[in-house]
Amino acid sequence: MKTFFQYPIRNLPLLILLALMPVSGISQEAGSCAEKLQTAQNLFDRGQVEQVAGLLHDCLESGFTREESLTAYKLIIQTYLFEDELEKADSAMLDFLRRNPEYQLSETDHSSFVHLFNNFQVKPVVQISVHIGSNLPFTTFVVNKPVSGIPTPGEYSAPAFNLYGAVEAKFKLSEKIELNLETGYSQLTFINKKVFEELGTATYKETQSRIEVPVSATYNIAKWGKFTPYARLGAGPAILLSSVATTEFVEIFPNGQDYTGSDIDRKDSRYSLDIFAQAGAGMKFKTRGGYMFAEVRGNFGMLNQVKRSDLPDYNHTSDELKTYYKYEEDDFNLNALNFSIGYTQIFYKPSKKQQ
Numbered sequence: 001m002k003t004f005f006q007y008p009i010r011n012l013p014l015l016i017l018l019a020l021m022p023v024s025g026i027s028q029e030a031g032s033c034a035e036k037l038q039t040a041q042n043l044f045d046r047g048q049v050e051q052v053a054g055l056l057h058d059c060l061e062s063g064f065t066r067e068e069s070l071t072a073y074k075l076i077i078q079t080y081l082f083e084d085e086l087e088k089a090d091s092a093m094l095d096f097l098r099r100n101p102e103y104q105l106s107e108t109d110h111s112s113f114v115h116l117f118n119n120f121q122v123k124p125v126v127q128i129s130v131h132i133g134s135n136l137p138f139t140t141f142v143v144n145k146p147v148s149g150i151p152t153p154g155e156y157s158a159p160a161f162n163l164y165g166a167v168e169a170k171f172k173l174s175e176k177i178e179l180n181l182e183t184g185y186s187q188l189t190f191i192n193k194k195v196f197e198e199l200g201t202a203t204y205k206e207t208q209s210r211i212e213v214p215v216s217a218t219y220n221i222a223k224w225g226k227f228t229p230y231a232r233l234g235a236g237p238a239i240l241l242s243s244v245a246t247t248e249f250v251e252i253f254p255n256g257q258d259y260t261g262s263d264i265d266r267k268d269s270r271y272s273l274d275i276f277a278q279a280g281a282g283m284k285f286k287t288r289g290g291y292m293f294a295e296v297r298g299n300f301g302m303l304n305q306v307k308r309s310d311l312p313d314y315n316h317t318s319d320e321l322k323t324y325y326k327y328e329e330d331d332f333n334l335n336a337l338n339f340s341i342g343y344t345q346i347f348y349k350p351s352k353k354q355q
Contacts, residue, residue, distance in 0.1 A: 033063035040075055049079040070100065074113050081112045089116060090352060097122055097350035102289065122350045127170035127178070129293070133340030135162040137188040141304065143331035154192045154330055163187040164338060170218070180216045180234070185209070188336055194327065200251040202327040206266060208334070209241040212299070214278050232280040232297065240272045245317075247325045259325055268307070269318050274334065275302045284344070291344040301333040 036059055040052045056072045064072055073096040080089035093116055097103070101122045105114055137158045144153055166184025173179055189207040196202070216234020243266040249259040282295030306329060308318065321327040 033059035034068065037064070037068055037072055037075075040072070044075055044079060049082050052076065052079045070103075073099075074110065077116060078110050078112050081116065093117065093120055094350055094352075097348075101346075101348035101350060120350055120352050122348050124172050125347050125349045127172075127290075127344050127346045129166075129168040129170060129342055129344040131164070131166040131168065131184065131295075131340040131342040133164045133338060133342075134160070135164050135186055135188055135299075135336040135338050136160065137162065137190045137334060137336045139190060139330075139332040140300075140335055141331065141333040145328040145330050154194050156190060156192050158190045162189050162336075164340060166212075166340075170344065173217075176220050178218045178220075180214075180218060180232075182212075182214050182216070182236075184212045184214075186212050186238070186336065186338075188334060190334070192329070196326065198252065199326065200249055200253075202247065202249045202325055204245060204247045204321070204325075204327050204329065206243060206245040208243045208270070210274075211239045211241060212276070213237055213239075214276070214299075216278055226286040228284050228286070228291075230282055230284065232278065232282070232295070234278045236276065236278070238274040238276055238301070240267065240270055240274070243267050243270045247321060247327055249325045249327065261324070264317055264320070266317055269329075270305055271303060271307055273303075274305065276300055276335075277302065280338070290346050292342075293344065294341045295339075297338040297340075299336045299338060301335050303333065304331050305334050306331050 036055050040055050043049065043055075044052055053076050056076060060069060060072055073092065077089050077092045077096065080086070080092060097120060105117060109117075139156050142154070142156070164184065164186050166182050168180055168182040168184075171179045171181075187207065187209055189205065192204045192206075194202045194204075214234045214236030216232050216236075218230050218232045221229045221231060245264045245266050247261070247264065251257055277300045278297055279300075280295055280297030282293050284291040284293040318329065321329065
């Protein structure tokens with residue numbers, strides 16, 4: 001006589017197999033995105049194109065590698081063309097070009113895909129560049145101003161690092177020329193040392209912070225593989241944010257007195273607006289979707305920076321420097337040699353060509 005448990009135990013392998021069959025079927029139906037892509041390719045090769053777009057849709061959002069995504073888009077576009085759904089094919093091609101605006105046709109691309117691809121164009125709308133680097137200031141148009149008639153030519157120098165950063169929008173005018181609109185922050189520090197014979201040495205250090213807004217044009221000289229050298233020419237205003245100085249006077253006498261003090265705000269002795277010309281050159285390296293670059297520029301100030309105390313807006317800090325630190329500042333223009341590196345991201349707009 002059979003017991004209640006004998007039948008299930010004897011048929012346990014069959015029961016396990018029956019229980020696993022739905023799970024196995026679901027797993028095969030779901031599959032990975034790579035498996036779905038292979039399945040879609042097989043369906044397309046057999047002419048069974050109805051399921052291709054639906055099979056790949058979810059994986060286009062997330063799940064494909066870049067190469068798999070390219071293959072999937074091509075399959076979908078070719079499927080829509082095969083089914084004569086031209087509007088869907090156009091829409092899929094636009095989506096493809098938004099994600100891959102720099103795509104170049106290859107010999108393996110299907111003729112139907114190539115034909116539709118050639119009916120579209122992709123234009124760069126704007127390029128956004130970020131610069132980071134340093135300024136090396138230097139002065140020109142120096143008119144020496146001695147203290148109490150003592151001839152004391154100043155010795156100018158500058159520290160190696162002065163912070164510079166900028167954001168730039170670039171617009172393509174032709175294959176060679178781009179128009180650039182830039183807003184940047186510049187720190188400019190310079191030192192002026194004056195030696196008075198039989199008196200001592202006055203050392204003056206000033207740090208300016210400015211907003212610079214140049215408008216320039218760049219000219220792409222040539223292409224060497226992924227490298228492109230270029231030249232830059234432009235001009236623009238510089239708006240003074242702050243100007244702070246530290247000064248000391250060290251007497252030459254063995255028991256002489258040294259004069260030092262706290263920082264001095266020099267905005268009352270500086271014009272708030274300067275105009276500068278700009279010339280430079282650089283090298284950019286093409287990456288997917290943009291460029292990396294390194295650049296050197298010269299910014300040449302065109303206006304005298306010194307506002308004298310005999311002007312209507314009385315300059316009290318100049319008198320303080322002359323009286324206490326034995327320092328009379330020279331007339332000068334402020335320039336800078338600028339070094340920067342950065343990255344440019346290109347933003348494209350694909351569209352269908354007018355028939």
